[in-house]
Each structure stands twice: as C-alpha cells, then as structure tokens.
Amino acid sequence: MGEVQEIPDEGHEKLIEHVAAIDVAKANGKVCTRTPASSGPGRRLTRVWEVAATVNAITELGDHLICQGIAKVTVESTGDYWRIWYYVLEARGLAVQLVNARDVKNLPGRPKTDKLDAVWLAKLTEKGLLRPSFVPPAPIRALRDYTRLRIDLSHERTRHWQRMEKLLEDALIKLSVVVSKLTTVSARQIIEALIAGQRDPHALAELAQGRLRLKSGELIEALTGRFDDHHGELAAVLLIQIDGLDTQIAHLTARIEQLLADATDATNGEGGDGGEGGARDEQLMTTAGRLDEIPGISPQIAQVIIAEIGLDMTRFATAGHLVSWAKLCPRTIQSGARSHGGKTGKGNPYLKGVLGIAATAAAKSDTFLGARYRRIVKRRGKLKALVAVGRSILVIIWHLLADPTARYRDLGSDYHTRTLDRDRKTRDYVRQLQALGFAVTLTPTS
DSSP, rough: OOOOOOOOTTTOOOOOOEEEEEOOOSEEEEEEEEOOOOOOOEEEEEEEEEESSSSHHHHHHHHHHHTTOOOEEEEEEEEHHHHHHHHHHTTTTOOOOEHHHHOOOTTSOOOOHHHHHHHHHHHHHHOOOOOOOOOOOHHHHHHHHHHHHHHHHHHHHHHHHHHHHHHHTTOOOOOOSSSSSSSSSSHHHHHHHHHHHHHHHHHHHHTOOOOGGGGHHHHHHHOOOOOOOOHHHHHHHHHHHHHHHHHHHHHHHHHHHHHHHHHHHHHOOOOOOOSSSSHHHHHSOOOHHHHHSSTEEEEEHHHHHHHHHHHGGGGGHHHHHHHTTTTSSEEEEEEEEEEOOOOOOOOHHHHHHHHHHHHHHHHHHSSSSHHHHHHHHHHOOOOHHHHHHHHHHHHHHHHHHHTTTTTOOOTTTHHHHSOHHHHHHHHHHHHHHHHHHHHOOOOOOO
C-alpha cells in the first residue's frame, strides 16, 4: 500500500437535515425543501412549489423557511435574476449560498425540468457537495457597483475619443500623428478651434503649448485638411459626451472614496488608541493607502481591488484560495503518470483587468516584482510573466488585508541573486561557459 493521505473536509462539506434550493428564473422560481420525514428513520420529505420573483412573495417564503427550520438555502446563479432571491432571503436571516449552474447541472442523461433541477440542488445541498460562490457583504456590493460603473464609463469615454480620431481622419486631419494623445490640452484647444470655425493651419498650430510648439512645421502639415461644418457639428457632440462622462467619473470617484473610508473605519474599528508611534500611524492609514504602496497599484486600482474581493480575508482561507478564485493560477490536470497545467480560466474580469494593468506597470519598475517579471519573461513569454506578477501582487494584497497593521516592504530587485547560494551560482556560470564551448577549471582564490 502507498502512503495514506488524510484530506479534511471543507467548511461547506457537511450533512444538513433541513435544506432548501431554488431554481431561479426571471418571473418566478421553483423552490424545493428537503426535511426529515415522519414516516420512518432515514426517510426524507421533499416538497416543491413555485414562488413569484417579487419582494413580497420572497419575504413570505423566507418566513415560511424559517418556520420549517431550514438551515441552508441554495440559490442558482442565473444571470442577474438570483439577486432578489439572495438579497431578500439574506435580509430575513437565512444562511444563503449562491452556486454556479455550470457546476451542478452538467449531468448527461438526466431529464431537464425546473422541478428536477430544484430537487437535485436540494439533494446536493443536504450532502454538502456544493461549492458556494463568493458574494461580498452589502457595503462592499455598493462599493463594487460604483467602481464597476466608473470602469464602464471610462471605457465609454475611450470609445468616444476613438470616434473623435476617426472623425478627424475622415476630415483629413492627422493631429493624432503629431500629438501623443487627443486628451492633451493642446489637442483639445485645437479641436475646439476647429469646431468654432477656424480652418487656418498656421493659426491652429499657434494654439500648441509646451514641447508641442517645437513641432510647429509638422503640426501645420497635419492640420491641413478638409474639416467642414458637418465635421465640426459631430465633433461638438462628441466633446459634450466626453465632458459629461468626465463629470460623472469624477462624481463616482468622490463617492467611492467616501464609501471606502466608511468601510475601512467599520472594519478596523473607530475610537481605539492604536498603540503609539508607528503602530498608530499604520492603523490609522487607510487600506487603499497601504495597497497603493505596492508597485504598479494606483489609488483607483486599489479601490477596484477592495470592491471586488472585500476587506474580510476570512472568506479566503489562504492566499492560494484567493488566487485560485481569481483564476490567476493554472489548473493541474493529472491522469495516471501524466501531469500538466491547464488554462487559468476566465475569473473576475474587473479584478483581472486591474491586476493586469498593475502587473504591466510593476514589470517596468526596479523592484522585486519587476525583477520577477524579467526572470520569467525570458523562458515563459510576456503573457505568462504578467499573470505570474499579477498572482504575486494578489498574494501580497491578501497578506495586507489579513493583517490591518501590515505594510508593504519591497524585497529589492536583487532579492533572488542575494538569496541564491554560492554553489548554485557557480554551477549556473560553469554550465553557461560550457555551452559556449569553454573548458572550465575552477581554482579557489582563498
């Protein structure tokens, strides 16, 4: 016999006698309860009925489930239709878990009906075979709504600027060739002058500021085109849309900062003395500020990260659990003696998006993360190196959120060279010289 390994059960893997499950649809949901039957020991009683997807009907359902002594309610994740069921039942004090329909319904040969789906969900719930999805508490959900809308509006603003560039190209204006971005002050003034009716390239070039004035000749050539009144009217519409989005994004940013400050105060507690000296400063420092110390993370990226994973790291037992949930580590695929890594998976697009931005910025820095990127990119490629750096950033974030007094301390870009032992470095150098065709003889100097 081989070595026997003991694998402890997860927290959700336990038998539950009184359970309920809901197969969610847009207008209604199929509810199934499974409780001990009075007909004999070991027998189960299953009840299935339909409930309308309205607040009053679900509130009445919650009261009924409480009277039945239901200990766990499983809600199927279907679009956004699960939200009313989860939020109302959670507010009634029931223990609700959200599960992905992909994980529970991939059963070839089983008939597919709402009733059978609800019964199957209930049976899996009572045996603890369902892995619940992460749903943050209500304050973090509100913060997430603001940050996600800000990201969506930022993308929409970028699309409007791209439409502006396309409009200028249609008018034979090659402004984007000379200026770095259309969002600069000089480019904005030139576009506004074009809208106002100015068509003289020399007069338009005089509006340039800063180092752009050194490119006066190129600017005059780029501004010589066929910008007519209909181009000006469309450009004015785009600028109005862009300015409106700028105002909305600024309002959302101010609101996010306020909500994040409130959430941080509620988590760390208010009114404590926090110790003396540096310990007190660490405790009073905001969570977003501590995350901002990580290379590649800006205040806005820190806000998005907190909104996506929350402040309570007890939801993720270890940093590895958080990385696995975020789909930043490859899956292990083993069959017999063969073992290889699979794809990371989709994960949370908002979280993976900002971590990718942070990893790209950190890769250019002279820090531990930058050195890690440069070590991996030589043998694994750019994309895998960025994923590895993003994973390292998320591990750091988990430790910072798990300990409210922890602060980031960079290990330095020479961390790996400092920690490599002398024999290993010697072996690597000898191997490299031998690969180049040299016969190496080592002579100690002392």
